[in-house]
Amino acid sequence: MAPTPHDALFKSTFSQPEHAAGALREALSAALAARIDLGSLTLQPGSFIDEALASSHSDLLFTARLEQAPLFIYVIFEHQSTTHPLMAFRLLAYMVRIWQGYLERHPKAMLLPAILPVVLHHSKTGWSAAVSFQDLLDVPPETLALMAEHVPQFRFVLDDISEETDEALRARAMTALGRLVLWCFRHARAPEELVRRLSAWREVVQEVRRAPGGAAALARVWRYILTVIDPRRPGKVLQRLLMAAGPEAKEEIVTIADYLREEGRLAGEREGRLEGQRSMLLKLLRLRFGELPEPIEARIRAADAGQIEGWTERVLTAPTLDDALAER
Numbered sequence: 001m002a003p004t005p006h007d008a009l010f011k012s013t014f015s016q017p018e019h020a021a022g023a024l025r026e027a028l029s030a031a032l033a034a035r036i037d038l039g040s041l042t043l044q045p046g047s048f049i050d051e052a053l054a055s056s057h058s059d060l061l062f063t064a065r066l067e068q069a070p071l072f073i074y075v076i077f078e079h080q081s082t083t084h085p086l087m088a089f090r091l092l093a094y095m096v097r098i099w100q101g102y103l104e105r106h107p108k109a110m111l112l113p114a115i116l117p118v119v120l121h122h123s124k125t126g127w128s129a130a131v132s133f134q135d136l137l138d139v140p141p142e143t144l145a146l147m148a149e150h151v152p153q154f155r156f157v158l159d160d161i162s163e164e165t166d167e168a169l170r171a172r173a174m175t176a177l178g179r180l181v182l183w184c185f186r187h188a189r190a191p192e193e194l195v196r197r198l199s200a201w202r203e204v205v206q207e208v209r210r211a212p213g214g215a216a217a218l219a220r221v222w223r224y225i226l227t228v229i230d231p232r233r234p235g236k237v238l239q240r241l242l243m244a245a246g247p248e249a250k251e252e253i254v255t256i257a258d259y260l261r262e263e264g265r266l267a268g269e270r271e272g273r274l275e276g277q278r279s280m281l282l283k284l285l286r287l288r289f290g291e292l293p294e295p296i297e298a299r300i301r302a303a304d305a306g307q308i309e310g311w312t313e314r315v316l317t318a319p320t321l322d323d324a325l326a327e328r
Contacts, residue, residue, distance in 0.1 A: 122188075
């Protein structure tokens, strides 16, 4: 599955420890942050998100030192219109996967490193679900108090930017890029409003530009904004974006806009060719095997280019419909 614009910007920014460290300092209590050596943050490979949630959640796993002990910091970014009501349960499942991977790499380990779960969230309504795993258990409070030591219990760290003001985001003790990206996420559901407010953030934009790798970082921000713009009104919003971002950004933004238009045109041509190949395969299958069951047609309509090519190669020689559409 191709990454969403939110996923791409989140990972390209906060996979870099210097940007992640500032975000974590803001999310954690001061007492806890003081005990973690955020200068030792190291990104770990892999993702633990269930495939069904990949379009609305992104994740990053870091290691760090917690008072000389190893620590995992697992960060989930939830970028959907509503709150996931079972997030604490999802986190527990992901944490178990992280520990399983650790034990596979350290088969003689007798202790497990702690995992600190952190959720970065923005939605239309703000966070409205439980942040404690025990709050998900269907047990009367007085009974839960008696069983508390026998069932999992943890609270994840929640950083909900849904209702954060521009002033509060700008005042965060983070890198300029980190603040700018969170601000973009905060207003991504109203791109025209984001563009309207951008001129007030020019100072932060210039701070990003002056930092090492700043031009490339801003290119990712402009791409994100142009990608989330309402496709029915791209020209009008683009002109407002050029005015709000200032003359220094004009060439960058125009270049990315031209690239996205060309990318969209080529993607449309590829999808057109693929749709033609799907129709041809359906025609061949009907000639060989008669009318097709609806689930088979739906499967072919959803297939990618590689699957269509493989099935087309077999359609004239396969003895049965199942053989023609077998996955190999």
